Amino acid sequence: MRQEIMEHIGEIRGLDQAAIQAAKSHINNLTVPPGSLGKLEAMAVQLAGITGTVKPSFDRREVIIMAGDHGVCAEGVSAFPQEVTPQMIHNFLAGGAAVNVLARQAGAEIACVDIGVNSELSHPDLLSRKIRYGTANMAQGPAMSREEAMQSIMVGAKVVEDAVKRGVQLFITGEMGIGNTTASSAVICALTGMPASDAVGRGTGIDDSRLQHKIAVVDKALKVNAPDPLDPIDVLAKVGGLEIGGLAGVILGSAANGCPVIIDGFISSAAALLAKAICPASADYMIVSHVSHEQGHRRLLQELNLRPALELDLRIGEGTGGVLCLHLVDAACRIVSEMATFESAGISGETQEQTI
Incomplete structure (x- = not known):
């Protein structure tokens, strides 16, 4: 692998x-x-x-939504239960989510990938690439094995490769997974040394007491696992998520195929940080769509040394900010x-x- x-x-x-x-x-x-x-x-x-x-012009563009669950949800870090992940996937597939609405407006296709959802899913339009049924609880030990982490990257890269063969020219990162802001924060802290208190935000809208608990959980995960900041695969395996690895693969796959990739929000940017750590040249292919309302996102973009195109106070994920940025890409091309x-x-x- x-x-x-x-x-x-x-x-x-x-x-x-x-x-x-x-x-x-x-x-x-x-x-x-x-x-x-x-x-x-x-x-x-x-x-x-x-x-x-x-x-250039980009007639075929695709949002790749990577979906996976997180064992760290057992620590009570999210305002929503894990059951929301599969429910939202069905919403994506039915065309009823925010990203669907905005993608239709921007003329973008959507590919929804089950890379690690903790339930059985079946739908003719779902790309089933499940590696495992959610990650383990990173507050107790590694989120996944090193082999699974590498596999998640290759899943994302292969989804891009298959799309390029169908004529897709530009990609937008999207994600779904309750608990993924916790994993993303841990990835950022591990790679940059940023304190958890700066990286951890409110995610789906937790209150002050749960925010402090979430910070403590990230600190505990980093202490328990001691991820190596010089080894991005080790970081992904110990404190990351399957959909985060999948998105890193989407970014690397886009760059390998000579395609621009629009980076969505906080989780996608954590995946971008991983991709850049694996291959610095991949950053040349990234277009950062926006800076979100999530606390650590602005610091994260500074670490990437990339400027966001928009600032809309979004904190929804899914690929929504990335799809909105498509209008600016089209504007630049038409100019x-x-x-x-x-x-x-x-x-x-x-x-x-x-x-x-």
Whole structure:
């Protein structure tokens, strides 16, 4: 399994520098003052580097929702019971969740993957890739084995590979799993040394007393398992989640296939941190959609050295922020493909003042 991951990482290449320079030159000749389109310009340049073309378009885009349960829920860290995970999966498959509504608006497909839900699920549209029925309680010992952690990464990478064969060109990370903000917080603390009090947030909306308990549970999990910050697979196995590993695989798989990947919220960003730790070059393919209301998310994005496109105080997950960001991706693409240049519009460009 380790060999498979290494081979996959080996497919990840740096961005196309010639396309980046060509995109910058083209954008500088558009009929706007230089730099006036801000993050949209930066996004257009990044997309050029990823795709190797100045004027990319993404007709086929897919939200990959990784779903898994967490044994740490036994510690009482969530406001919702674990039964909500399979219930929400049925909601996704029926088209009734927030991410479904926003994906329809943005013209995105949705793939829902059971990578570790703690119940039997059957539906013709469900991708059943279950590794185990939820993780173990990380407050008592490792969440999963090292082999299972590596398997979760490869599940995500393979889902992307299969989608690329169907013509999908861009991916959005999504997730479902009661308790996954706890696991994500532990992953972040293990990889960065961030204190649990800074990383742990309210998740589904817990009160002050349960928040303090959640912080203590993360501290206990880190102490019990002592994950190695220099070994991201060890971190994933000891304090992570199957859907977090699956999303790290989605990110690595997107990069290996030369596709942009839009990172959703807190859990997806924890997966992005894992992916970057496994292969730093994968960060070049990430577009961070938003900074959420979850306490540690802004610090996490600073660790990734990536800027969010939006700030909407979301704390829903599912891939909702990622799908909303699709509209900005489309805007960036249309700007470079449809806007006139100074030359084509017959408009005088910027002049340089001369000193006599």
